[in-house]
Amino acid sequence: MNRSLSLLLSSLAYSFFLGGSLLDAEPVPKLVLLWETEPIFSYPECAVYDPEQEVVYISNIGETPKDVPPNGDGFVSVMNLDGSVKTLKWIQDLNDPKGMDIWKDTLWVNDRDAIVEVDIPKDQVQQRHELDDVVFLNDIGVGPRGQIYSNDADGHKVLAFKNGTWDVFWEDPDEGRPNGVWVEEDRILLAMNWSHQLISMDTKTMEQTVLLDNIGAADGIEPVGNGGYLITDYLGQVFYLSPSGKGTVLLDSRGEQHTADLEYIPDQQLVIIPRHKNHTVAAYRLNWD
Ligand SMILES: [Ca+2]
Numbered sequence: 001m002n003r004s005l006s007l008l009l010s011s012l013a014y015s016f017f018l019g020g021s022l023l024d025a026e027p028v029p030k031l032v033l034l035w036e037t038e039p040i041f042s043y044p045e046c047a048v049y050d051p052e053q054e055v056v057y058i059s060n061i062g063e064t065p066k067d068v069p070p071n072g073d074g075f076v077s078v079m080n081l082d083g084s085v086k087t088l089k090w091i092q093d094l095n096d097p098k099g100m101d102i103w104k105d106t107l108w109v110n111d112r113d114a115i116v117e118v119d120i121p122k123d124q125v126q127q128r129h130e131l132d133d134v135v136f137l138n139d140i141g142v143g144p145r146g147q148i149y150s151n152d153a154d155g156h157k158v159l160a161f162k163n164g165t166w167d168v169f170w171e172d173p174d175e176g177r178p179n180g181v182w183v184e185e186d187r188i189l190l191a192m193n194w195s196h197q198l199i200s201m202d203t204k205t206m207e208q209t210v211l212l213d214n215i216g217a218a219d220g221i222e223p224v225g226n227g228g229y230l231i232t233d234y235l236g237q238v239f240y241l242s243p244s245g246k247g248t249v250l251l252d253s254r255g256e257q258h259t260a261d262l263e264y265i266p267d268q269q270l271v272i273i274p275r276h277k278n279h280t281v282a283a284y285r286l287n288w289d
């Protein structure tokens with residue numbers, strides 16, 4: 001064997017060994033319950049952390065949305081990180097607020113068939129974008145450059161906010177029920193309810209990649225900072241997608257809890273989960289020990 005071939009083979013063997021050992025050693029966290037509230041919320045859907053105010057906003061749909069015409073009973077609550085409620089009804093007169101995200105001083109809220117901008121320092125609605133061609137908006141996400149995407153789950157499409165208007169970015173009436181969205185530099189992650197998949201969509205080429213299968217009624221998506229993600233199944237499961245693409249069930253509370261759109265606060269390793277039909281909010285520590 002010549003020297004270069006021998007070197008090549010040994011380096012291949014080393015890479016294989018290293019890759020295998022890294023994969024085997026890839027840590028999987030545990031969820032440790034820290035606190036849960038009394039059932040004081042009204043179909044809580046989404047949690048968003050505000051690092052400026054050090055509070056968590058919780059959207060409350062109010063009466064069950066699809067059977068009840070819009071009646072302004074939706075609201076947003078403010079919680080402290082210890083599980084106490086700062087203001088139960090902070091922003092009121094919404095219809096069915098679901099997904100939320102923050103960009104600068106604005107809390108963006110999907111409210112059934114409108115997208116609402118809440119001015120956080122002023123504690124009030126700044127603007128309400130009424131949309132004609134949507135059925136029922138679910139999650140909304142803002143990316144690192146301020147790119148905003150909003151999912152019309154029941155209209156089977158994803159909207160993108162460009163130059164002051166909401167354009168259809170993607171739609172699929174046969175296959176698509178996009179619930180959760182997470183926006184990154186050049187791609188969006190979508191939690192798809194019908195296919196029970198987490199998919200990645202390149203925002204330039206529209207190319208789709210399946211990241212995780214069998215995730216139930218896929219709802220919220222949150223990165224944990226190491227290249228991995230947490231994903232909720234509305235019916236009671238929480239999944240961890242590792243940086244190498246391996247999925248693990250961290251929590252299975254099906255039949256007991258409805259785990260909706262979660263929030264993750266990296267510096268405290270805190271996972272906040274609105275439990276929709278239970279009317280509670282729970283917090284878990286993401287434990288790597
Ligand atoms: Ca409502």
Ligand SMILES: [Ca+2]
Nearest residue numbers: 138179219261
């Ligand atoms: Ca959702």
